[in-house]
Amino acid sequence: MHERGASVRELIAENEALRRQLASLMDQAEGNHAIMMRHQAFDLEIVGAGTFQELVGTIFRLLPVVSDLDAVTLSLVDTDADIYTVMHKLGVDFEAFPNLLFHDNVDGLGYDLTAGRTPKPRLIPFDAATQRHAFPHPPAGLASVAMVPLLRNKRLIGSLNLGSRDPGRFTPLLGTDFVEHMGSIIAICLENVISNEMLKYIGLTDALTGVYNRRYMDRRLVEEISRARRQAYRLSCMYIDIDYFKQVNDTYGHLAGDDVLREVAARIKAELRMTDALGRFGGEEFVVLLIDADLGSASMVAQRIRASVAEKPFVMPEGQMLDVSVSIGVATLDDFERDHAIEGVAQQLVAQADQALYQAKEGGRNRVVAST
Numbered sequence: 001m002h003e004r005g006a007s008v009r010e011l012i013a014e015n016e017a018l019r020r021q022l023a024s025l026m027d028q029a030e031g032n033h034a035i036m037m038r039h040q041a042f043d044l045e046i047v048g049a050g051t052f053q054e055l056v057g058t059i060f061r062l063l064p065v066v067s068d069l070d071a072v073t074l075s076l077v078d079t080d081a082d083i084y085t086v087m088h089k090l091g092v093d094f095e096a097f098p099n100l101l102f103h104d105n106v107d108g109l110g111y112d113l114t115a116g117r118t119p120k121p122r123l124i125p126f127d128a129a130t131q132r133h134a135f136p137h138p139p140a141g142l143a144s145v146a147m148v149p150l151l152r153n154k155r156l157i158g159s160l161n162l163g164s165r166d167p168g169r170f171t172p173l174l175g176t177d178f179v180e181h182m183g184s185i186i187a188i189c190l191e192n193v194i195s196n197e198m199l200k201y202i203g204l205t206d207a208l209t210g211v212y213n214r215r216y217m218d219r220r221l222v223e224e225i226s227r228a229r230r231q232a233y234r235l236s237c238m239y240i241d242i243d244y245f246k247q248v249n250d251t252y253g254h255l256a257g258d259d260v261l262r263e264v265a266a267r268i269k270a271e272l273r274m275t276d277a278l279g280r281f282g283g284e285e286f287v288v289l290l291i292d293a294d295l296g297s298a299s300m301v302a303q304r305i306r307a308s309v310a311e312k313p314f315v316m317p318e319g320q321m322l323d324v325s326v327s328i329g330v331a332t333l334d335d336f337e338r339d340h341a342i343e344g345v346a347q348q349l350v351a352q353a354d355q356a357l358y359q360a361k362e363g364g365r366n367r368v369v370a371s372t
């Protein structure tokens with residue numbers, strides 16, 4: 001009797017222990033389910049990002065929350081700074097992304113790349129001195145990190161770097177399936193948006209000179225006029241045409257003519273502010289939009305451009321020196337009437353600058369005429 005009572009108590013205790021274990025497993029499963037749902041929502045967000053800025057912004061905003069991390073940085077391999085340059089030209093504000101890091105080659109990412117090895121995630125204790133490339137501004141108390149290679153077709157395109165104040169969060173003994181999965185989704189999204197942005201950029205620029213094309217300038221002009229109206233600042237436009245350019249082609253050939261076009265574009269650009277926009281309108285014609293510049297200051301910039309082209313001869317492919325000059329027409333937007341359609345105002349501004357250019361040509365070339 002006594003013995004039976006004891007075994008019943010044991011059974012009850014065992015039963016209770018099992019229930020507790022089950023409850024804890026259920027809690028864990030629920031927790032895991034919640035984490036999985038959050039990660040699925042994160043995956044959907046990044047897959048849906050249409051631009052580089054949106055993708056990178058989403059990663060930095062959501063990943064620390066979704067994965068409970070104290071640091072997230074993203075390193076991108078950017079040989080020749082192509083990605084940086086194009087994104088910058090498309091208006092990405094890099095100051096908003098201090099944790100976006102660019103490396104000019106794969107060696108800067110810190111993976112073992114000996115003899116064709118596929119780099120693997122590194123889950124290790126944090127060390128400020130040796131991991132500066134991934135965490136240049138680590139938060140205080142960072143204790144463990146995961147550096148996850150971003151691979152596309154076995155090519156290393158970057159690294160996703162995750163950090164935690166919990167020393168046990170990332171250790172070499174942990175499995176890497178989960179971070180590898182995250183890395184592969186991020187790598188695909190990055191490659192997609194970067195190639196889309198590159199295509200967009202190619203569609204907006206002139207292949208020969210690298211400055212904007214007419215399609216972009218037409219659109220930008222409308223945007224700038226509407227902004228200038230809202231914020232009440234001056235907007236000026238320059239129409240620039242190379243003088244006697246036909247003779248350059250006829251004398252030195254079309255390829256030498258192309259070189260002259262590139263060099264003229266570069267000299268114009270060197271005189272402009274970052275906020276100004278330079279576009280090739282066709283042939284040997286360029287248009288510049290000067291933001292927050294009245295007729296007087298735009299004419300001064302135009303004189304600087306004229307002088308920078310005329311004062312230093314161009315070196316032709318076979319070493320000959322060639323004097324080149326440009327004529328420039330300048331006009332300023334003085335129509336702040338909100339009820340005038342912007343497209344019409346834009347056309348009028350360019351037409352005024354073109355008219356002034358015509359006068360500069362008539363007046364003898366190598367000169368600036370401001371439209372009054």
Ligand SMILES: Nc1nc2c(ncn2[C@@H]2O[C@H](COP(=O)(O)OP(=O)(O)OP(=O)(O)O)[C@@H](O)[C@H]2O)c(=O)[nH]1
Nearest residue numbers: 241242243244245246247249254255257258283284
């Ligand atoms: N090399 C090169 N030449 C171009 C390109 N696009 C247009 N041209 C040439 O630019 C020249 C323009 O000549 P014109 O319009 O007669 O003008 P111009 O000789 O500069 O004379 P003015 O403007 O009156 O001083 C033509 O010879 C075109 O063939 C180009 O992409 N590359």
